[in-house]
Amino acid sequence: MSRPTDAPPLQLWGGLEATVNRVGDRYFSQMAQSGHDQRISDLDRFAALGISALRYPVLWELVAPDGLDTADWSWPDQRLAALQRLGITPIAGLVHHGSGPRHTSLTDPAFAPQLAAYAGAVARRYPWLDYYTPVNEPCTTARFAALYGLWYPHARSDRAFVRAVLNQCRGVVLAMRAIRAVNPAARLVQTDDLGKTYGTAPLAAKARFYNQRRWLAWDLLCGMVGPGHALWRYLTDSGASPGELDWFRAHPCPPDIIGVNYYITSERWLDHRAAHYPPHEVGAEGFADVVAARALARPRAGIGPLLEEAWHRYGLPLAVTEAHLDARREDQLRWLAEIWHAAGQARQRGVDVRAVTAWSLLGAYDWNCLVTDCRGYYESGAYDLRGPAPRPTALATLMQELASGRPPSSPVLRGPGWWRRPERLLHPPVDLGADPWDAHLPPHGPAQPLLISGASGTLGRAFARVCAARHLPCHVLTRQQMDIADPAAVDAAIRRYQPWAIVNAGGYAPVPAAEHNAERCLRDNAHGPVVLAAACARHAVALLSFSSDRVFDGAKAGPYVESDPVSPQCAYGRNQAEAERRVLAIHPAALMVRTSAFFDPWDGHHFVGRALAALAAGEPFTAADDVIVSPTYLPDLAHACLDLLIDRAAGLWHLTNGSALSWAELARRAATLAGVDSGAVTPTRSATPPRHGALGSERGQLLPALDDALHRYLQEAGARHGVPASQRFLI
Incomplete structure (x- = not known):
């Protein structure tokens, strides 16, 4: 597969951290914490960054918490009209790490048709909307809510996880069907976390399983899950019937753009030698599951090879739909610059990468505890909210430079991020052999002091x-x-x-x-x-x-x-x-x-x-x-x-x-x-x-x-x- 040689330049998109997740009977809203729900002027700030598109919430839980009959469209009416005026293409998100309003959940059979009904209402109200993400990160959300028990419905089983994935993916298919009944040109941007898992020899099978599971939501939407699929046995053993799996093959809804979300935590290391790790890193199965950068002697190559994996698996256009790091400012800059450079290199190798999304433009709250509590922990983004008005950081300048094709100017970019430095290691280092990670770094000269x-x-x-x-x-x-x-x-x-x-x-x-x-x-x-x-x-x-x-x-x-x-x-x-x-x-x-x-x-x-x-x-x-x-x-x-x-x-x-x-x-x-x-x-x-x-x-x-x-x-x-x-x- 090769990308057309006349492809347009790599685009810069933006993303607002808009999670509305449920823990018990409490809903945690990132927009309420950031104040964006009351500050429409943020959209002008986003436009100043030079982005061409913005992942933006039109969330089911907020617009229609008690059903469509009492839906309040005033907030998205104003915001989407402003984005039109500013010339920014919205990518409408309908559920973002949520489980829907209180009357449903990820394991509820009614989740999918009810989401589709809401999606159809969105399309009828905004028939000009062309890009949608009905469910953000269905596989990741299912892990957090139904396998790890962190979010509602707080289940901890493979059966609940599989049910949550199937319900969300079915919801995506039905939602896009309802949307396209209004706007046949509507496009699906389907996001999920894309990492990779490595492990010691005794855990090789577990690592292979995790590396198959990361594709599950996209595989279902692409109609690729049949009896020969690597997870077929796991899915059917975990409560999925062959008939409901076959439904996805009969009703494929391949994404128009595969949205890859990539974090420093996306690549994992599994180690059976639990005694080498602190107790909090060892799970119920008795092995350690840690961030790979903290344990592997040689830094991994990063997102570049993963983009190639996704391209060769699906042959569909790709975008990096979340690029953000909670770190000191220079490492935030280095992270975004490295991902932008890796996306450009992947394009040169024929991978159809359309865009890189600078995520969490206003920062994010409490992700250090996976949004299980409201502790007030804040990590800034392109703007810092710890003042009377959002203050642009050096990330805002870098975004403007990337969007306009200018070379990045910050002197602190000329150095490796912490994930590539020796002090990253928190555990006894494991050498997996050579990995040409430095080939994926942006070129830079001597650092200014x-x-x-x-x-x-x-x-x-x-x-x-x-x-x-x-x-x-x-x-x-x-x-x-x-x-x-x-x-x-x-x-x-x-x-x-x-x-x-x-x-x-x-x-x-x-x-x-x-x-x-x-x-x-x-x-x-x-x-x-x-x-x-x-x-x-x-x-x-x-x-x-x-x-x-x-x-x-x-x-x-x-x-x-x-x-x-x-x-x-x-x-x-x-x-x-x-x-x-x-x-x-x-x-x-x-x-x-x-x-x-x-x-x-x-x-x-x-x-x-x-x-x-x-x-x-x-x-x-x-x-x-x-x-x-x-x-x-x-x-x-x-x-x-x-x-x-x-x-x-x-x-x-x-x-x-x-x-x-x-x-x-x-x-x-x-x-x-x-x-x-x-x-x-x-x-x-x-x-x-x-x-x-x-x-x-x-x-x-x-x-x-x-x-x-x-x-x-x-x-x-x-x-x-x-x-x-x-x-x-x-x-």
Whole structure:
């Protein structure tokens, strides 16, 4: 099979995470959590990305929860009309990981005809709609809902799984029949997860079974499941009658486009040596089932070979209908770029790949627990929702470049994603032999580094650690290597290292001493940042610089936000306020971050570390209860700053872990979480006037909550020494 040589260019599609799944009697709606259900302006944002088509929900559970007689079409009426106006082709999804309204379920015989009735109503109301996905991922949804018991109807058997797959696929056939009765040109885009399973020799048969099962929904729709099919015996043993299987052969409904959804979790490794793995990775059958990237010594080739498998199996046009990764920003970019490149390579080998879909444009909620609970865990996409309005991330820029045929411009693309780096391994590595995975990577030259000033300081060392963990090349420079207050030295460093960004992590830190060392503080905290800003503006280099709560007078009753006027009361604060003003005037694209009250897991020379060391030793600890701060976990700060730098965010940002509390309250909270006596914290009055220095944000709360940060601090600080939480600060 070969693809026509005059095929149109690879298209970029978009996708909105629109899952409405049921757990018990609760429905979890991604659109309600993201706010998209109330924000039609998102569609203009999507159009700005350059996408030609959008997978978009017209969901049965939301439009007609109590039947078609009481259906409310107002929401899809407005949204679909807007997509028409914007020139974006909708691919209408009718059920997305759901089980239909409350009166039916995936194992209900009435599911299919009732879905078909709804599909016909959609087609009659929107006869111009040409692309449909009546059921998203029928095989995957059946696994989660009827084999693993995670979603309604919470079954855990092969019989229920098979019944759910058959009902959904029958629903697709009947739905397309009803749709095409109105619009004969309507096309089916049938999605499902396409991965691959590998395993140890004793589990080879199980791996083969899983690799056959992944095709099941598409095979049924294509009329390929007969007595000679690899799963025929399994299906009939699990309650499927030969007659209902033959029905699919008599009523084939092959997809017009096979929609391939591919995630880092799509490729699996099965291992009979359960003792090599933690208990949560071992299932009821006694073997480990883990993400292949976490266990295989050599990275797999990724989606490219899987696209070829699907093409050779069906000979039907393909599209990657979900490409998304919950990761740091550079790896999100690398994931999408790698899939785009693999799709292009597959086209060159004759595979008819029509499009790649950037999924979860607004991000997604709670997929870290497979949407079994509403915990508020958020992963961003092309837009980040953790602010007053959706903020475009670097993914939005990459999408615009891919859609327009421009080469990707982000400097952080020049490196392997975490799934191709040694640190990906969480289990004893297994070598399956050579796999030319690197042939599927986008070509790239040498990576541009970041420059980090302040090599001897806490902040500079933290950024160096985090950059290393994220595979972001950097050079951490001492004052001797780059004096930020010397224009010639800064220009020389930029010419030598050719950085894409500079992180100004240096500066004069002792606040009280600044009153007696005014010249040094002025040079390091005001003049130096201005010199850096001027050089970065001249060389078109991004800049990240830092300020603090000391630019405020501490008299406000609540947390300070970015737009509050500054009123510094000390030399340290006056120098920082001057630096803020002048840096942003000289280099408006610079990122200026105000933060405060650092703690980190790498040394104990900070307030939290000193407090816990004293309390764990049974000693009293004195802390001010009239000074309010916003504690900031340094790893969280560094990660958020790097994401913002990659996004090319600019201007003032307040970044902390979100809580406003006194030093004494912070000591007590840390002690309680560490399991040590917080009663030994002695509150006292500060030597300076009472001060409210908490920082809030009107731009977005990007860092996790303080308790979450303290929990991770206790784990990470203790892990370095291998001691329990209650003892780890005695070291």
